[in-house]
Amino acid sequence: MNPGRSVGIAFAGCGYAADFYGATLPNYPWLDVRGAYDVRTDRARSFVREYGGCVYDSFDQLLADPSVDVLVNLTPVTLHHSTTKAALNAGKHVYSEKPLATRLDEASELVLLARQRGLLLSSAPSTVFSQAAQTLIQAVGDGLIGRPRLVHAALDMGALAFMAYTDWHSRRGVPWPFEDEVRNGCVMEHAGYQLSWLVAMFGPVVRMAAHTASLLADEWSTLDAGEVAPDVSLGFLEFADGTVGRISIGWVAPTDQTLTVIGDRGTLTVGDVWQASEPVVLRRRVGTNGKDHSYLAEPEQLPFVVPAAEHRYVDTHDLTVGAGVADLARAAVRDEQPFLSADYCLHVLDVSLRLAAGTGVAETVTVPASTDSKLLGCSIESLATAGRGHAPTSWPTVGLAGEKRRA
Numbered sequence: 001m002n003p004g005r006s007v008g009i010a011f012a013g014c015g016y017a018a019d020f021y022g023a024t025l026p027n028y029p030w031l032d033v034r035g036a037y038d039v040r041t042d043r044a045r046s047f048v049r050e051y052g053g054c055v056y057d058s059f060d061q062l063l064a065d066p067s068v069d070v071l072v073n074l075t076p077v078t079l080h081h082s083t084t085k086a087a088l089n090a091g092k093h094v095y096s097e098k099p100l101a102t103r104l105d106e107a108s109e110l111v112l113l114a115r116q117r118g119l120l121l122s123s124a125p126s127t128v129f130s131q132a133a134q135t136l137i138q139a140v141g142d143g144l145i146g147r148p149r150l151v152h153a154a155l156d157m158g159a160l161a162f163m164a165y166t167d168w169h170s171r172r173g174v175p176w177p178f179e180d181e182v183r184n185g186c187v188m189e190h191a192g193y194q195l196s197w198l199v200a201m202f203g204p205v206v207r208m209a210a211h212t213a214s215l216l217a218d219e220w221s222t223l224d225a226g227e228v229a230p231d232v233s234l235g236f237l238e239f240a241d242g243t244v245g246r247i248s249i250g251w252v253a254p255t256d257q258t259l260t261v262i263g264d265r266g267t268l269t270v271g272d273v274w275q276a277s278e279p280v281v282l283r284r285r286v287g288t289n290g291k292d293h294s295y296l297a298e299p300e301q302l303p304f305v306v307p308a309a310e311h312r313y314v315d316t317h318d319l320t321v322g323a324g325v326a327d328l329a330r331a332a333v334r335d336e337q338p339f340l341s342a343d344y345c346l347h348v349l350d351v352s353l354r355l356a357a358g359t360g361v362a363e364t365v366t367v368p369a370s371t372d373s374k375l376l377g378c379s380i381e382s383l384a385t386a387g388r389g390h391a392p393t394s395w396p397t398v399g400l401a402g403e404k405r406r407a
């Protein structure tokens with residue numbers, strides 16, 4: 001990936017996510033960190049102390065620095081559009097954290113501006129460069145499972161509202177900005193981690209439906225339920241090559257970050273798309289008989305098709321975040337398009353926005369009047385009320401080790 005000359009990069013925003021970048025930059029010694037700007041000078045200072053460069057006194061000073069080729073935009077989501085626009089107008093290539101912008105028209109404006117000015121624009125996430133992603137994408141492309149037909153994708157993180165989220169800090173001690181994340185919502189924060197792999201394998205999404213729900217909105221300590229974006233999104237996706245899939249994104253269900261591609265000759269699974277070196281597991285179809293899984297061979301782990309990155313962020317997830325910046329910088333030197341091209345990122349954003357809006361058809365199911373107590377009324381509320389008369393059941397449970405306990 002080394003383009004043969006160094007590329008000057010500078011950071012706007014030195015908060016929680018900035019440590020993901022700093023920790024992975026040594027993989028790309030030709031990325032020359034010129035400096036950083038943050039409205040909180042203490043954060044810019046601690047960032048450059050750890051990762052190099054100077055502290056800029058203002059964003060304008062950063063933009064005026066001719067040694068900066070690429071701006072890495074790590075500001076809060078609501079500032080992505082204005083920050084990226086200013087950088088493009090100042091003649092800088094831009095790598096933006098996701099999303100490119102909060103609205104499709106604003107993101108499209110940025111893509112057009114970059115094109116008009118002959119600049120490159122990319123957006124996170126960059127997990128598509130991981131060993132797991134590259135190996136999966138190549139295995140599907142090489143036909144190891146025949147023609148892909150179906151994909152199951154999940155980015156469920158566990159019930160964040162019940163976790164100790166105020167204790168979470170980055171390597172430099174920056175707190176996890178849960179209020180911003182929860183306002184943005186699980187889809188805008190995380191859909192791209194799955195979508196960027198899926199679009200690379202199957203082409204663009206051509207038809208889709210989605211539904212969202214807010215289930216734990218009133219469980220956050222300092223936020224009103226009305227400020228919280230939906231915390232569950234379930235989507236149906238149909239891709240240009242005919243593959244169809246279901247995607248689940250949320251922070252309600254226990255952790256599940258699996259991706260399984262089902263083809264007519266077998267299946268490929270990555271157990272956790274956030275772990276760069278997660279094994280890619282192939283199960284070949286070996287038969288057509290039997291009632292159970294015997295049509296599939298025993299799982300086999302595929303050899304990775306790219307070497308491991310030496311430096312990673314390995315706090316909760318093993319990410320190669322700097323790879324996206326390196327991809328953009330390499331493309332800028334070689335006058336090519338990055339893998340994460342502006343159009344590709346715009347499409348991923350478009351699908352994410354649709355998943356977040358839940359624009360699929362939500363049909364109301366009319367339940368006929370019935371004397372069956374399981375079909376009382378036709379609303380969830382009436383079913384819940386009907387259940388309230390019952391004494392709570394005390395369930396004996398059996399632990400996994402076989403030990404009996406009371407719930």
Ligand SMILES: NC(=O)c1ccc[n+]([C@@H]2O[C@H](COP(=O)([O-])OP(=O)(O)OC[C@H]3O[C@@H](n4cnc5c(N)ncnc54)[C@H](O)[C@@H]3O)[C@@H](O)[C@H]2O)c1
Nearest residue numbers: 012013014015016017018038039040074075076097098177
């Ligand atoms: N938090 C995560 O786990 C995580 C992970 C991956 C990506 N991201 C993404 O990274 C981006 C930043 O998120 P974060 O978690 O680092 O948020 P954060 O709030 O911790 O950091 C944002 C930083 O930007 C600074 N800032 C605010 N206004 C600014 C301005 N006008 N100019 C320069 N700096 C400004 C803030 O002072 C803060 O230090 C978001 O797009 C988010 O989606 C976050």
